[in-house]
Amino acid sequence: MGLNAMRLPEDVRKLTITQLEQLAKELRQTIIETTARSGGHIGASLGTVELTLALHRVYNTPHDKLVWDIGHQAYAHKLLTGRLNSFSTIRQLGGISGFLKRRESPFDTWEAGHASTSLSAALGMATARDLTGQDYRVVAVIGDGALTAGMAWEALNQIGHLKTPMVVVVNDNSMSIAPNVGAFSRYLTDLRSAPAYHRLKQEVEGLLDGIPVFGSPIKRTVERLKDLVHFAMVAGNVFEELGFHYFGPVDGHSFDDLIPVLAHARDVQEPVVIHVITQKGKGYRPAEENPGVFHGPGPFEIDSGRFIKSSDAPSYSQVFSETLIQLAEKQSNIVAITAAMPDGTKLDKFAQAYPDRFFDVGIAEQHAATFAAGLALSGMRPVFAVYSTFLQRAYDQLVHDVCHQDLPVVFAVDRAGLVGSDGATHQGVFDVSFLRAIPNLEIAMGKDDAELRGLLAGALERPHPVAVRYPRGSGKGHSLSDPIMPIPWGRAEWSHQGKDLTLITFGPIYYTALAARDILESRGYSVGLVNARFVKPLDVDLLGKVAAKSALLMTVEEHVVAGGFGSAVNEWADGSHIATPIRNEGLPDEFIDHGPVSYFLNLYGLDTDGLVRKAESWITEMKTLAALRER
Numbered sequence: 001m002g003l004n005a006m007r008l009p010e011d012v013r014k015l016t017i018t019q020l021e022q023l024a025k026e027l028r029q030t031i032i033e034t035t036a037r038s039g040g041h042i043g044a045s046l047g048t049v050e051l052t053l054a055l056h057r058v059y060n061t062p063h064d065k066l067v068w069d070i071g072h073q074a075y076a077h078k079l080l081t082g083r084l085n086s087f088s089t090i091r092q093l094g095g096i097s098g099f100l101k102r103r104e105s106p107f108d109t110w111e112a113g114h115a116s117t118s119l120s121a122a123l124g125m126a127t128a129r130d131l132t133g134q135d136y137r138v139v140a141v142i143g144d145g146a147l148t149a150g151m152a153w154e155a156l157n158q159i160g161h162l163k164t165p166m167v168v169v170v171n172d173n174s175m176s177i178a179p180n181v182g183a184f185s186r187y188l189t190d191l192r193s194a195p196a197y198h199r200l201k202q203e204v205e206g207l208l209d210g211i212p213v214f215g216s217p218i219k220r221t222v223e224r225l226k227d228l229v230h231f232a233m234v235a236g237n238v239f240e241e242l243g244f245h246y247f248g249p250v251d252g253h254s255f256d257d258l259i260p261v262l263a264h265a266r267d268v269q270e271p272v273v274i275h276v277i278t279q280k281g282k283g284y285r286p287a288e289e290n291p292g293v294f295h296g297p298g299p300f301e302i303d304s305g306r307f308i309k310s311s312d313a314p315s316y317s318q319v320f321s322e323t324l325i326q327l328a329e330k331q332s333n334i335v336a337i338t339a340a341m342p343d344g345t346k347l348d349k350f351a352q353a354y355p356d357r358f359f360d361v362g363i364a365e366q367h368a369a370t371f372a373a374g375l376a377l378s379g380m381r382p383v384f385a386v387y388s389t390f391l392q393r394a395y396d397q398l399v400h401d402v403c404h405q406d407l408p409v410v411f412a413v414d415r416a417g418l419v420g421s422d423g424a425t426h427q428g429v430f431d432v433s434f435l436r437a438i439p440n441l442e443i444a445m446g447k448d449d450a451e452l453r454g455l456l457a458g459a460l461e462r463p464h465p466v467a468v469r470y471p472r473g474s475g476k477g478h479s480l481s482d483p484i485m486p487i488p489w490g491r492a493e494w495s496h497q498g499k500d501l502t503l504i505t506f507g508p509i510y511y512t513a514l515a516a517r518d519i520l521e522s523r524g525y526s527v528g529l530v531n532a533r534f535v536k537p538l539d540v541d542l543l544g545k546v547a548a549k550s551a552l553l554m555t556v557e558e559h560v561v562a563g564g565f566g567s568a569v570n571e572w573a574d575g576s577h578i579a580t581p582i583r584n585e586g587l588p589d590e591f592i593d594h595g596p597v598s599y600f601l602n603l604y605g606l607d608t609d610g611l612v613r614k615a616e617s618w619i620t621e622m623k624t625l626a627a628l629r630e631r
């Protein structure tokens with residue numbers, strides 16, 4: 001029975017091992033073909049195909065709760081749970097999400113996108129079950145990368161304490177996006193090859209060799225497994241010390257290994273960790289050979305594994321990293337930090353140039369911020385490159401450890417703005433609001449890549465913490481060998497004067513406003529333009545002059561309006577008794593789903609046409625009102 005012909009996932013529970021293996025092939029083929037067309041998290045999802053089938057076979061989903069960490073590895077789960085026909089729309093506008101969504105399916109018990117939340121959520125579900133006398137089982141799947149985060153350990157700590165019956169599957173492929181790092185990652189590697197656990201594995205294999213199909217022999221298998229489990233427990237490991245039963249390591253691509261262990265663990269009335277070994281990219285050679293690059297690529301050619309590139313200009317992340325390398329040449333106390341994103345932030349290049357001055361701390365944004373604070377108060381100039389969305393996790397560390405002590409840490413806030421196909425959990429559209437509230441922190445965003453370079457250099461001279469934002473994608477293709485253009489700190493650029501209305505922009509949306517201004521001028525309006533560059537300190541001197549010359553002020557940002565750049569302008573105007581009317585253009589107070597950035601900019605009137613429309617109608621409205629008043 002093929003994938004198309006099945007009632008899923010019920011039918012998975014009836015299949016033989018050979019049929020499951022056939023189904024795994026079909027799932028892989030579908031994942032490869034679809035991600036080749038539209039990009040996506042192919043590597044992690046190819047690695048969990050057998051695990052997904054085995055989980056749906058052993059557990060009575062959706063009655064039993066299956067909780068995936070992040071959700072990027074769950075494409076096979078999506079295909080098995082009602083989204084086979086819509087799978088071709090994944091990550092596209094109006095299509096299904098690249099992560100799990102409760103509104104998409106009752107099998108999606110938990111929504112994420114950020115790492116390391118699954119264990120806390122699963123414990124919540126299991127605790128609610130026990131308090132309300134229900135009977136569902138709870139199983140969480142967490143990667144070895146996600147297991148480097150403090151949050152995961154906070155949950156393990158409580159699960160082991162409460163002794164709540166639930167299963168934690170550790171999906172160990174020894175990769176985060178890049179190779180996993182840290183002492184715990186090394187520990188997992190040791191655990192994989194420890195002789196005691198090897199013996200368990202071999203014995204399970206030996207035991208299962210003689211079993212042709214599943215059915216009654218499984219009972220005997222389980223009995224035997226109990227002995228083996230006991231054997232494994234005697235060996236002792238960190239999970240056992242925390243109060244879990246530890247089963248493993250288990251070959252995550254072998255149904256013969258996976259199914260009996262999962263089935264046994266399911267019925268243990270205490271917390272269990274199953275340590276499953278998988279290969280990222282399994283079944284697609286380019287992804288197996290290059291798992292980092294194939295973590296979440298854009299479209300690619302299946303045969304060659306070559307990427308279909310969209311832009312030749314260096315990305316903002318590249319510009320950031322290359323500039324930091326140049327600055328680090330002259331300033332030996334500059335150090336760079338990433339939380340498991342050396343590729344995405346392009347700090348991998350910095351790591352090659354300065355291996356001793358580069359730190360990948362794992363998925364540990366909170367630690368990264370406080371680690372940077374310690375470095376900064378000891379004479380170093382740390383730069384923590386972090387996506388806007390992941391900086392959210394380090395908020396108390398920002399406030400309490402960095403800004404409260406006014407330590408000169410530079411936060412290179414990458415992917416600031418809309419991000420596109422990763423959708424709601426990844427949009428970088430809140431950071432200005434949450435950063436702006438913190439004393440001592442300075443916040444800047446240039447209009448293009450040349451300004452990013454200048455702002456980064458300037459930030460590293462400041463005696464305060466600074467957040468320098470830049471978006472996903474490429475800038476204007478500014479040459480990286482040109483000298484870095486210095487930017488007067490705290491100064492905006494009043495590029496065009498205008499009497500009817502002035503557009504005050506923050507970030508690269510300046511160029512959209514510039515195009516809008518050209519159109520408005522061609523229609524006879526006098527429109528000014530300001531590139532604000534700084535939210536904090538806000539260039540109030542310049543804004544005061546602009547307000548005196550222009551009848552209307554319109555702030556423009558690719559960020560939520562609530563508390564954003566425009567709010568900073570409003571607060572200044574209110575406090576300084578500026579009478580010039582101000583309107584704030586930006587994103588609405590809602591989570592924005594996946595889809596092309598250009599689509600959402602158009603939808604919210606933040607593209608050229610939208611800004612022209614908004615500015616023109618406001619100018620006309622105000623002129624009409626003024627004319628009426630004069631009559």
Ligand SMILES: Cc1ncc(C[n+]2csc(CCOP(=O)(O)OP(=O)(O)O)c2C)c(N)n1
Nearest residue numbers: 044113114115143144145146175176177340
């Ligand atoms: C808090 C947070 N930081 C960073 C990321 C970016 N990220 C997405 S997947 C991933 C690697 C996860 O590794 P692992 O849990 O081992 O899963 P795998 O992809 O190897 O299956 C990272 C760092 C994230 N999603 N959330």
